[in-house]
Amino acid sequence: MSAPRRNLPFRFIGKRILQAVLTILGIAIINFFLLQLAPGDAAEALAGEAGTADAGYLANLRREFGLDRPLWEQLATFLMRIATFNLGYSFRYGETISTLILSRLPATLLLMATSIVIALVIGILFGVTAARYFNRLPDRLISLVALLFYATPPFWIGLMMILVFSVWLGWAPTGGMRDITAPDGGIAGVFDIARHLALPALTQAFFYLAIYTRLVRAGMLEVLSLDYIRVARAKGISEQRVAYRHALRNAVLPLVTVVGTNIGGFLGGAVLTETVFSWPGIGRLMFDAMLQRDLNLLLSILVLSSVFVVIANLAVDLIYPVINPTVELR
Amino acid sequence: MSAPLLSIADLKVRIRGNPQARLLRGVSLSIDRGETLAVVGESGCGKSLTSLAVMGLLPDGLEKSGGVIRFDGADLPVTDNEAMRKVRGRRIGMVFQEPMAALNPVFSIGDQVAEVIHEHEAVSHAAAMARVVDLLTQVQLPEPARIIHEYPHRLSGGQRQRVVIAMALACRPDLLIADEPTTALDVTVQAQIMRLLHDLQDDMGIAILLITHNLGLVAQMADRVAVMYAGRKVEEATTRMLFAAPQHPYTRGLLAATPRPGRRRPGEPPLTEIPGVVPAITEMPSGCRFRPRCMLASDICALEDPPFVDGVACHRAVSRELVP
Known part of the structure; x- marks a missing residue:
């Protein structure tokens, strides 16, 4: 009576981890597109603070941040990063994102x-x-x-x-x-x-x-x-x-x-x-x-x-x- | 004869703050050691309330407004919760109607039975658990050593009622109050549980206050019977006398409404019901409370509540001596 109960959590956890990975993937993709809908990007924000709206400067920043790449490529990069637990770099803080989050x-x-x-x-x-x-x-x-x-x-x-x-x-x-x-x-x-x-x-x-x-x-x-x-x-x-x-x-x-x-x-x-x-x-x-x-x-x-x-x-x-x-x- | 184990005299219970709502109107009962007294009556007649009053466990909003309850030669402090805690579970055990709901779903059987023992006796956990196994054996549960680790939802209704009985008897009480102990169980299990209670009573010499509306159980188990109607006792007799010569029209109605195979005379209807229902507490009739449902009611019945004399409270009761 109690033997099957003891085994159950492991099967249960395994199943749930699989579900969790799919859930998180879905959330990541939805979030990515949601944020694309917001006006403005990091380059504009930076340029705004620097007081220059020079088109060449903006294009430069965007190239540097990878913001000039096609959307699907940006998404792929983003998902790859999550999968490899290497979250990338925050241009704003000049630190890796993992360091920032961990701190x-x-x-x-x-x-x-x-x-x-x-x-x-x-x-x-x-x-x-x-x-x-x-x-x-x-x-x-x-x-x-x-x-x-x-x-x-x-x-x-x-x-x-x-x-x-x-x-x-x-x-x-x-x-x-x-x-x-x-x-x-x-x-x-x-x-x-x-x-x-x-x-x-x-x-x-x-x-x-x-x-x-x-x-x-x-x-x-x-x-x-x-x-x-x-x-x-x-x-x-x-x-x-x-x-x-x-x-x-x-x-x-x-x-x-x-x-x-x-x-x-x-x-x-x-x-x-x-x-x-x-x-x-x-x-x-x-x-x-x-x-x-x-x-x-x-x-x-x-x-x-x-x-x-x-x-x-x-x-x-x-x-x-x-x-x-x-x-x-x- | 020595003093009874439990004697209830003129017990009154009412709704708090409402003197008109008299739920118990002066109930008197007594039980000797080792004896079984059955209290019968329809739902709402006050039989469960009587037992809860004895335990000091009246529901919120109800209060004891009069009467004396004596237990083993001393007044029972039913309104003093702390004092009653030493009586509950130790001197008086109680078995309830709904075994499916009587056990806490989150604690193992062993823990729940052992809790009574720990509460009243200073014993080690191991000793308590050993006693639980003994108790579960006594109430004839299979594999008691395994069942102590089980949770209630894995047991059947009959098994759970056996656990509840084990819990009630764990500290060898003098009195067991069994409030409709088998109503929720199917018939074969009913018989087993009643036989078990009977055997345990013989072994341990406990007195049983059996509350029921099942007259079949009464005939099997009880030494004496008290019949209650609308908050008071209307008849009391030995079981034999009650079945042979019921005096109160209500008792006669109850017996006529009970199937008794083989006793039916030709032309007699199989079962006779008592017309009507117990009136609501706010709509009690004047005089005898059974009057509106009584075939024999006469003028005097509307004028005064009949006193309890010679084992019956009825103006129109047939004297027992006259019954052949």
Whole structure:
């Protein structure tokens, strides 16, 4: 009975990786053509900044960047690069794209992990508490707070956080990831990053928090009315244990799905937060690349982003049966 | 005679904040050690509510508004959740109606049964698991050593009910409340489960409060029967007496509505139904609550709720002595 189940994930993962490759290829091609539709190119952006619109200069830049080649050839080059994991060169930054992305990725991952963990811990606590005190004061308060966070745009929360905690109270820096004067490691270095991380992470967390709270509350309300909860109570176990062990584990599945989506979408979703707090992450890199028509860089980030989504989805699918054994992978 | 194991006196339950909505109107029951008391009645008569009140597990929005519940010589603190936790699962076990929904889908059978043992006794996990295997053997599940690792969705309804029974009996309680334990199961499995409960009762000497609307089960299992209607007990007798000489018109109606092969006299209809349904809690009639459905109702029935005298609450009851 359990033997076939043990083999299943490998076949499942193999199948899913094949699907993932095709998905990413499709996304890459669609993105390539979408970006072609946008007016302007890197040469124009560069020339604009240099203050020259001389036709010869532009043609030179375009030849240098390969922008004068036919479209299909540009696409082929782009796809070859992805296939060989050699993403090419950003003319804008004068660095290879892999270097650029790798240097920005840790900041984004740190911001993502921190904000999602904060949102999960508080969201689960809020959601369970609200469900246990359904329609009573704690539930009303929590639901109101969740609604407020949900309805408020994250960038505005970010700006208000800066105003209150940086400008008025002076507790945290207004932006960036570390002070120039801060030591480059050790406890002081970690503390310095944490100080910079607090506001953007909280800003991002508030938005997720609102969603997680509502999801957990709804799930808990449904599960708490089920027969096996009454059976659990009839065993004499504590209300705490009934809620967090028996009910939550059953109520948490939709949350896993949404967290997976949030993780997958984080590269794009963090643009606003990263911009407001000048956080040196992928989101801002992508935003700048778009403004500067650095299509190579932009496309690479978009592809990376789709890889993220695919991995996050796969992870969610693999976690599902661990949390709920009635879910079987096929 | 010594004091009963469980005695419920004048138990009243109502909807919180609504004194008119009296769901239980003074129910009195008692069970001796090792005895089986069946509580029968239509859906909505309050039989499940009585058992939940004993467990201190009334649904949100309901409250006990009167009465005394005594268990093993002491008052049962049914409104004190923390105190009741030491009774639930340890002194009183409970088996519910829906085995398909009674087990948590995300925990293994072994974990769920062992949880009761861990809650009430300080034992190692290995010792608890060994006891779970014993228990599963006792409830006659095949391959208990394998089943402890299984999840509920891989078990049939009958198997799951056996697990629920094992869970209820894990700490050797004095009383088992079985609320419609076989209603959701098919007939052959019903018989097996009831035989199992009967055997376990003989082995362990537990008392059983059997809540059911199946009079066939009552005849097989129960020593005494209490019949409930619309929130109160209308008749109580030994099983033999109840079947031989039902006094309350409602009891007679219930028995007439139960198929009894071989007992049909020529010309008699196979089954007789009781006309109408149990009235809604907001539309209870004056006087006797069974009056609108009763063939024997007379003027006095509309005036006052009949008192419970000599095992029956009915103005028009036929005295048992007169029955041949």
